[in-house]
Amino acid sequence: MGYxxxxxxxxxxxYSLISGTSQACSDAVTECGxxxxxxxxxxxxxxxxxxxxxxxxNDSGLTEKLTYSLKILVSKIFNQLNKNGEAxxxxxxxxxxxLFGLGNAATPLGIDxxxxxxxxxxxxxxxxxxxTLFVVMNACSMQIIPTTVAAMRSAAGSASPMDILPCVLGVxxxxxxxxxxxxxxxxxxx
Numbered sequence: 001m002g003y004x005x006x007x008x009x010x011x012x013x014x015y016s017l018i019s020g021t022s023q024a025c026s027d028a029v030t031e032c033g034x035x036x037x038x039x040x041x042x043x044x045x046x047x048x049x050x051x052x053x054x055x056x057x058n059d060s061g062l063t064e065k066l067t068y069s070l071k072i073l074v075s076k077i078f079n080q081l082n083k084n085g086e087a088x089x090x091x092x093x094x095x096x097x098x099l100f101g102l103g104n105a106a107t108p109l110g111i112d113x114x115x116x117x118x119x120x121x122x123x124x125x126x127x128x129x130x131x132t133l134f135v136v137m138n139a140c141s142m143q144i145i146p147t148t149v150a151a152m153r154s155a156a157g158s159a160s161p162m163d164i165l166p167c168v169l170g171v172x173x174x175x176x177x178x179x180x181x182x183x184x185x186x187x188x189x190x
Contacts, residue, residue: 046151101147
């Protein structure tokens with residue numbers, strides 16, 4: 001990927017010199033660099049705010065209650081796992097982070113959950129159903145609060161960055177339902 005990016009930058013620079021648009025290319029590089037920095041600061045600020053809110057939710061015990069509520073549903077989906085085991089709890093924590101739109105916080109929780117699933121079920125030559133479903137559910141990323149997308153829309157100048165919320169909820173629910181159904185059907189068919 002690095003070679004491809006270097007090639008694109010080099011060929012663009014050579015083309016701008018040949019075509020006589022080197023000043024426009026230089027201006028674009030400066031403007032895009034400033035826009036990228038603004039986006040990073042906006043995303044960092046948004047993540048800091050939502051990370052703080054999640055810490056408050058953790059301290060108040062609300063995430064534990066949400067995790068417990070999820071545990072009832074998740075234990076039916078991940079029926080291979082122990083209902084009071086560490087793997088199921090780790091899955092619930094990961095899904096809770098995803099629900100709040102904290103993909104960066106959910107990643108280490110997801111890795112931890114996969115390790116705990118493997119530890120609980122043991123190593124095998126095929127991927128256990130629980131791991132497959134967990135990856136599918138993470139790929140669909142059901143979100144109640146799409147923090148990263150809202151921060152990007154805000155950085156782009158949107159007056160109402162959370163206007164997309166109904167669409168995000170609808171698309172996330174449909175994609176999750178389809179993905180879990182397909183995973184179940186393929187598991188059953190094998």
